[in-house]
Amino acid sequence: MSEVFEMLRVLSANLGRGPATRRYPAEKRAIFPSSRGRIESVIENCIFCGVCQKRCPADCIVVNKAERTWNLDPYQCIVCGVCVEVCPTKAIAMRTEYRKPRSERTPLTHHQEPGPREGRVEG
Amino acid sequence: MPGQSVIPFGPQHPVFPEPLQLRLVMKEERVLEAVPALGYMHRGLEKLAETKDYAQNVFLMERVCGICSFMHSLCYCQALEDLMGIEVPPRARYLRTIWAELGRLQSHHLWLGLLADAFGFESLFMECWKNREIVMDLCEATTGNRVIISGNAVGGCRRDLEPSVLKEIGRRMDDLERGLDRVAPVFQDDPLIKQRTVGTGIITREEVIRLGAVGPVLRASGVAQDMRQLGYAAYGELDFRPVVETGGDSYSRLMARLGETYQAIDLVRQALRRIPEGEVLPKVKGRPEGEAVSRVEQPRGELLYYVRATGKPQLDRVRVRTPTLSNIPPLVRMLEGCRLSDVPVIALSIDSCVSCTER
Ligand code: SF4
Numbered sequence: 001m002s003e004v005f006e007m008l009r010v011l012s013a014n015l016g017r018g019p020a021t022r023r024y025p026a027e028k029r030a031i032f033p034s035s036r037g038r039i040e041s042v043i044e045n046c047i048f049c050g051v052c053q054k055r056c057p058a059d060c061i062v063v064n065k066a067e068r069t070w071n072l073d074p075y076q077c078i079v080c081g082v083c084v085e086v087c088p089t090k091a092i093a094m095r096t097e098y099r100k101p102r103s104e105r106t107p108l109t110h111h112q113e114p115g116p117r118e119g120r121v122e123g
Numbered sequence: 124m125p126g127q128s129v130i131p132f133g134p135q136h137p138v139f140p141e142p143l144q145l146r147l148v149m150k151e152e153r154v155l156e157a158v159p160a161l162g163y164m165h166r167g168l169e170k171l172a173e174t175k176d177y178a179q180n181v182f183l184m185e186r187v188c189g190i191c192s193f194m195h196s197l198c199y200c201q202a203l204e205d206l207m208g209i210e211v212p213p214r215a216r217y218l219r220t221i222w223a224e225l226g227r228l229q230s231h232h233l234w235l236g237l238l239a240d241a242f243g244f245e246s247l248f249m250e251c252w253k254n255r256e257i258v259m260d261l262c263e264a265t266t267g268n269r270v271i272i273s274g275n276a277v278g279g280c281r282r283d284l285e286p287s288v289l290k291e292i293g294r295r296m297d298d299l300e301r302g303l304d305r306v307a308p309v310f311q312d313d314p315l316i317k318q319r320t321v322g323t324g325i326i327t328r329e330e331v332i333r334l335g336a337v338g339p340v341l342r343a344s345g346v347a348q349d350m351r352q353l354g355y356a357a358y359g360e361l362d363f364r365p366v367v368e369t370g371g372d373s374y375s376r377l378m379a380r381l382g383e384t385y386q387a388i389d390l391v392r393q394a395l396r397r398i399p400e401g402e403v404l405p406k407v408k409g410r411p412e413g414e415a416v417s418r419v420e421q422p423r424g425e426l427l428y429y430v431r432a433t434g435k436p437q438l439d440r441v442r443v444r445t446p447t448l449s450n451i452p453p454l455v456r457m458l459e460g461c462r463l464s465d466v467p468v469i470a471l472s473i474d475s476c477v478s479c480t481e482r
């Protein structure tokens with residue numbers, strides 16, 4: 001008998017409660033402020049020191065000082081955040097949203113135009 | 124032999140989340156012998172670890188296992204801290220304890236759900252995994268990721284937690300305990316679950332010791348051994364006693380894990396109460412040289428890391444011995460003489476994790 005009452009209790013509680021799951025994609029979970037979603041280059045700040053390339057555990061950054069480029073293979077990146085921590089000039093930023101899916105695997109290349117930064121240094 | 128047949132159980136089987144094969148030598152409905160076949164998930168991580176520097180390896184070692192990843196980085200970091208003579212700050216030791224117990228909570232919830240699923244008890248499975256989401260959200264809120272939380276670095280922790288976050292963890296532990304209170308009586312008393320677990324897959328105290336079982340498999344047969352008794356991280360300062368059951372059957376292993384789930388909630392609360400102030404990551408100088416062994420209690424049992432270094436940033440050797448490897452001989456013993464219909468639940472009762480076993 002007690003099982004029947006327990007069942008009725010659970011049943012009525014569940015009827016009043018609504019679903020336990022979210023109605024994705026209409027209803028999305030709020031993103032945590034500390035989520036590691038993806039990294040992004042702030043190329044204007046980069047001094048091409050190569051520290052991020054050296055410390056990255058997944059070998060996904062290639063820095064080319066001569067050509068002033070910073071390359072990331074976003075599909076090899078494990079979003080550990082090490083490069084963000086070690087960069088001396090805050091030239092890499094952590095974002096909370098994940099990278100959108102893409103149909104081809106191409107590295108992201110950021111190129112810094114010579115000029116503004118050098119200008120600042122000289123001035 | 125006449126009258127015998129061999130049934131391949133796995134590598135793809137609904138009760139195994141990962142590929143493990145058991146070749147069952149059958150006589151009618153009884154298992155005469157179970158022959159395990161490993162190697163479907165080998166990734167060569169130990170070799171890869173020799174090519175990266177010791178700090179980068181923390182992230183690699185986290186990827187040995189996709190469930191208890193934090194424990195792998197913890198065990199690896201402890202070995203290196205031992206080698207390099209680094210004193211881990213007290214606050215970092217407490218944070219490590221909190222994350223390790225959160226890892227145990229999510230792993231045991233995952234297993235409880237899988238067990239319910241193996242019986243076809245779908246609502247219980249969903250209830251367990253719903254509770255598990257509380258822990259997963261806590262992991263993401265505190266470290267930025269759900270499973271591969273990257274909380275460790277050689278020397279301490281990569282993140283500190285604000286007092287408000289610590290309070291939130293405590294509050295969510297209350298929610299989790301309420302959720303667990305709803306499912307625990309079902310696991311304990313449900314006649315169908317008892318029918319499938321009580322008296323199946325029995326292994327005695329002498330056998331678990333002789334075959335080298337670890338973790339809940341060992342403790343469910345009455346041996347009070349848990350690596351947390353070593354007092355690594357902050358366990359030495361917390362009130363901790365291993366959860367021991369005496370039946371040695373699948374039901375005892377279930378009860379041992381259920382008990383450990385409650386205990387993990389308690390350990391998190393204790394750690395939250397006692398966590399001291401201070402830094403979490405001291406500056407690490409020098410290079411590792413020598414040999415070290417480190418052991419931690421993973422959700423599935425004792426995890427062992429052996430590290431050898433020669434003063435270079437790269438390590439000479441990293442050896443990982445995971446609890447599932449130790450629990451396969453006891454599993455083979457448990458399966459001898461059981462009925463074919465009991466094989467799934469018995470095989471699940473050791474909570475195997477194949478990807479870390481084969482690395
Ligand atoms: S991103 Fe930062 S660490 Fe990397 S090369 Fe540029 S300045 Fe150096």
Ligand code: SF4
Pocket residue numbers: 039055056057058059060061072076077078079080081082083084
């Ligand atoms: S987040 Fe980690 S893996 Fe990704 S580029 Fe930075 S260091 Fe490399």
